[in-house]
Amino acid sequence: MRARAELATDYIQRTDGRGRSRITTLRSESPLMLRPTFPKGPEPWTDGAANVARVCLAAGAAGPVGGDELVLRVDVGRDSTLVLRDVSATLLLPGPGGEQSSTRVTVHVCSGATLVWIPEPVIAAHGCRHRSDIRVDLDPGARLLLREELLLGRHRESPGTVYQHLRVRLDGRPLLNQQLSVGPGAPGWGSPAVTGGRRALGTLLVVDPRWSDDPPPAAALDGDSAVLPLNGPAALVSAVATDNLSLRRSLDVGLDRLTG
Incomplete structure (x- = not known):
């Protein structure tokens, strides 16, 4: 299965003088189904504001399954704010012939714009072979919050092979x-240098122009997690855990430190 989806926003002034973000492009192909939505749980930076564009990615079919090629393009227009979430977790499944599935996401966040991207976990089912490529381009003055969570297999299941590449x-x-490469196709993936035997891995990237002169310092957090400052107005929270609940708690601690 090959599918493409596109999402774009802009910012307009209303007749009452107030501004709001609106969705200008919303194109979907199953299984990449984009749907406008209302606030779904806590939202960093936005606090459920009514002038924010919100979209959920809903699976229109199972997968990705081996052989699937999925492409998503996101453009956040100048001064607009977009909250992008998932309806549910993503389950990576093997294909009938052992083919690799792939997801390619390209994001552009314009000057003064904000993207809060907090998807649900990705679960690498036994036998899957999947490649994820995410490219994010930020203009000066753009803000970004991006969370990623990867679970290595379902309950008592050995994982498939997953390759993730994030470029910002x-x-x-x-x-x-x-x-990041994990699973049977990635030698050494269970070593202390990669997962250390943990089954849940996650990161939280925050880019905030307010940190241009005073970036957050490096810090060890609860469990196996830490805040790592980057060479710019940005910081990365990296965490490993035994299960998804523990992982989410660690990432939430990092989120509170960076956005509270």
Whole structure:
């Protein structure tokens, strides 16, 4: 299955003088189904504000299944704010012939705009082979909050193979280039240098122009997690845990430290 989806926002002034973010492009193909939505749980930075554009990504079919190629394009227009979430967790499944599935996401956040992207966990089911590529381009003055969570298999299940690549640029310059390979196709993935035997891995990236002169310091957090300042107005929370609940708690501690 091959599918593409596109999402774009802009910012307009209303007749009463107030501004609001609106969705200008919303195109979907199953299983990448984009749906406008209302606030779904706590939202960093936005606090459920009515002038924010909110979209949920809903699975229109199972997967990704081996052989699927999914492409998502997101453009957050100048001064607009977009909250992008998932309806449910994503389950990576093997294909009938052992093919690799792939997800490619391209994001552009314009100057003065904000993207809060907090998807649900990705679960690497036994036998899957999946590649995820995310590229984010931020203009000067853009804000970004991006959470990623990966669970290595279902309950008492050995995981499939997953390759993740996240690249973020700010004003055309590299800000973060992070790669992760886990599962049977990635030698050494269970070593202390990668997962240390943990089954839940996650990161939280926060880019905030207010930190240009005073970035957050490095800090060890609860459990196996830490805040890592980047070379720019940004910080990365990295965490590993035994299960998704513990992982989410660690990432929430980091979120409170960086956005509270």
